[in-house]
Amino acid sequence: MVNLLLFERILRNKEEFYTAVIEKKGLTAIIRDATISLTIFGALYGATMGVWSWEPIQIVFSAMKVPLLFLISIAVVLPSFYIVNLTMGGKNNFIQLTSLFLSSFSIYTTILLAFVPVNLFFMITSPRDTDSYFFMVLLNLVIYGLGGLISIVYMVEGVQFVDKRSAKVVTLKNLIPVAVAVGTLAFIGTQLAWFIRPWFNYEPNFIRPEKYGNFYVAIFKVIFSRLYIGIIFLFIAAFIMIPFIIWISKILNSFPITESGDNKS
Numbered sequence: 001m002v003n004l005l006l007f008e009r010i011l012r013n014k015e016e017f018y019t020a021v022i023e024k025k026g027l028t029a030i031i032r033d034a035t036i037s038l039t040i041f042g043a044l045y046g047a048t049m050g051v052w053s054w055e056p057i058q059i060v061f062s063a064m065k066v067p068l069l070f071l072i073s074i075a076v077v078l079p080s081f082y083i084v085n086l087t088m089g090g091k092n093n094f095i096q097l098t099s100l101f102l103s104s105f106s107i108y109t110t111i112l113l114a115f116v117p118v119n120l121f122f123m124i125t126s127p128r129d130t131d132s133y134f135f136m137v138l139l140n141l142v143i144y145g146l147g148g149l150i151s152i153v154y155m156v157e158g159v160q161f162v163d164k165r166s167a168k169v170v171t172l173k174n175l176i177p178v179a180v181a182v183g184t185l186a187f188i189g190t191q192l193a194w195f196i197r198p199w200f201n202y203e204p205n206f207i208r209p210e211k212y213g214n215f216y217v218a219i220f221k222v223i224f225s226r227l228y229i230g231i232i233f234l235f236i237a238a239f240i241m242i243p244f245i246i247w248i249s250k251i252l253n254s255f256p257i258t259e260s261g262d263n264k265s
Contacts, residue, residue, distance in 0.1 A: 007032040007110040010103055010154070014069065015096035017103070018161040022092075027099045034102035035071075041109035042066035046199075048116050051123040052136060053202035061206055062199050066112075069196065070105055073189045077181055100158050101181075104151040111147035119143065136200060152182055190215040 003009070020026055039179050043063040052060030078101055082094050092100075122139060124146045126132040193199075194215035196207045 034106040039067040045112040052200040055202040081181040108151040
């Protein structure tokens with residue numbers, strides 16, 4: 001039976017969930033439930049993005065694109081995550097890492113689902129002008145960023161728990177696969193999101209014909225073309241990032257660089 005509340009199982013009892021992954025218990029069910037919940041929750045959030053256009057077909061297109069964005073990104077990044085983890089001494093097999101990866105994205109889309117009312121409120125009440133459009137783009141970037149940071153926290157905690165259960169000294173070396181995966185996901189995910197746009201405005205085609213370009217150049221143009229919106233966006237982003245930076249700093253400081261704990265250069 002499909003469990004759409006997989007996120008509740010994970011967040012209420014992380015140790016039990018991590019232990020199940022380590023002991024290879026119910027991995028097929030975890031992958032199935034995570035994929036289905038990711039698809040449904042992502043589609044619901046994507047549909048709210050399409051509401052901006054007031055076109056039913058765009059709502060459907062955007063609902064399809066969010067799960068595709070996540071699933072394609074995972075399929076591209078997961079093999080490199082597995083290989084890097086293997087070269088760093090990781091003992092988990094591909095199915096275990098797939099379970100951890102997909103479950104982290106199920107948490108990600110759960111965060112998106114929680115912000116559906118917020119996104120929908122602004123979509124419905126905002127006038128259809130250029131300034132409001134820029135605001136909606138930046139608002140959604142912040143929401144996606146928040147979900148991404150929380151899923152990163154989950155993945156780092158998972159690495160810690162797995163290594164401690166393996167009677168290993170958890171070092172900075174153990175975080176390298178996660179860092180590689182997160183960095184690769186950030187670049188691939190954002191560029192893929194740019195490639196399969198539009199998300200808000202109506203386009204009769206599934207993707208915009210002028211598909212070439214770069215996400216990072218475009219977002220800088222959005223920020224600096226409307227300076228006051230950019231300032232608001234940067235303020236909100238900093239508000240979200242500061243607690244995350246403090247948390248990750250504490251995590252990094254708690255890890256020795258080597259197994260002997262010798263962190264001298």
